[in-house]
Amino acid sequence: MSSATLIAPADRHAAIDMPDLRPTCSCPECGHVLRVSGLGRHRVYFELTDERADDPVMDRVCPVCGHGLPGKNPP
Ligand SMILES: [Zn+2]
Numbered sequence: 001m002s003s004a005t006l007i008a009p010a011d012r013h014a015a016i017d018m019p020d021l022r023p024t025c026s027c028p029e030c031g032h033v034l035r036v037s038g039l040g041r042h043r044v045y046f047e048l049t050d051e052r053a054d055d056p057v058m059d060r061v062c063p064v065c066g067h068g069l070p071g072k073n074p075p
Contacts, residue, residue: 024048029067045069 025036025045034045034057045057060069 025069027062027065027067027069029062030065032062032064034062034069 023036024033026033033048035048035050035053037044037046037053037056043060045060046053046055047057047063057063057069061067062069
C-alpha cells in the first residue's frame with residue numbers, strides 16, 4: 001500500500017464550497033443570463049438578481065433586448 005494514497009486530495013472541500021447550481025440560460029441575442037425554473041412549456045425565467053424568484057420574466061422575452069427566449073416551442 002502506498003502512503004501517498006492516504007493523503008486527502010485537495011478537492012475534498014469541493015462538495016462544501018458548492019457553486020450556484022441553479023440552472024441558467026443566456027439570451028441567444030445579447031447574452032444576458034437568466035435563471036431558469038421548470039422545464040419545457042413550464043419554464044420560467046428570473047433575473048439572477050431576483051434571489052427570491054418572485055418576479056418572473058414575463059412573455060419569455062429577454063428583459064434587456066426583447067429577444068424571444070427558448071422554451072416556448074420545445075424542440
Ligand atoms: Zn437579450
